[in-house]
Amino acid sequence: ATIPGFLSRGLSIEQGELLLKKSVKLAVEARNSFWDALKVTPDHRYNRALVAASIGSYGAYLADGSEYSGCYGPRVDVDKLKDFHRRRLQVLVEAGPDLLAFETIPNKLEAQACVELLEEQNVQIPSWICFSSVDGENAPSGEGFKECLEAVSVLQLTSKAIIVYPNSGEIWDGKAKRWLPAKCFDDENFECFATIWRDSGAKLIGGCCRTTPSTVQAISKVLKGQSQ
Structure with a gap:
């Protein structure tokens, strides 16, 4: 805003x-x-x-x-x-x-x-x-x-800490002002990449535009599981 x-x-x-x-x-x-x-x-x-x-x-x-x-x-x-x-x-x-x-x-x-x-x-x-x-x-x-x-x-x-929080993978059409469907990302992909980002040095990991609470939950679950 x-x-x-x-x-x-x-x-x-x-x-x-x-x-x-x-x-x-x-x-x-x-x-x-x-x-x-x-x-x-x-x-x-x-x-x-x-x-x-x-x-x-x-x-x-x-x-x-x-x-x-x-x-x-x-x-x-x-x-x-x-x-x-x-x-x-x-x-x-x-x-x-x-x-x-x-x-x-x-x-x-x-x-x-x-x-x-x-x-x-x-x-x-x-x-x-x-x-x-x-x-x-x-x-x-x-x-x-x-x-x-x-x-x-x-x-x-x-x-300082490195922060990674990509969007859902959807593409914004500036002329039509709408999101185009993602072809590469879903919650399972976020789970996979979250560990890669962490192992590469990221300290804060999350999701940006068009991600959902379930996305963040998936990231949290896999990172907590990896740390136990």
Whole structure:
């Protein structure tokens, strides 16, 4: 969700900001309620969940498929992307999440904008930046991951956790604005790849667009089984 997106639907800036804050507060309340209920069973094996406020890419707001191509055009520069993300970042920080998740970033330019904003706003909440990929080696823009990571090197992320959470494998048709069926992924595939990602060094593993609770459950089950 974005403030410009809310404005396009007829909401005011104030209403849009309240909805962003409410999204975090509802998640925190649900987490706290679940955690409080567990106090009656002290031998449970759950870890306390963390709430991450999602900050999607500029292309996700455009909804024209550029989220999956990384091609924003010659008029989009770092300053424009920072202007787009700035107020949403401020509002979500004020809402008090445990984490900030910059998600489906398709190019180096937007990663640079996100990093600069975190520094300029002096954000102290732990944050991650996840790149989307077309082949496991390159961002949708065609830039290699090594090149993209240069944009975040000032945060010394090389010693930080690696996060992997792909979508369902379906393909977004930006013109028709619909998902095309997946040909390669289902919950069984996620179970198989989850162990590969973990063995390759990933510390946080999950699912993104179009995955379901059953997908996450399948990932959790196989990883817990492997660790026992």
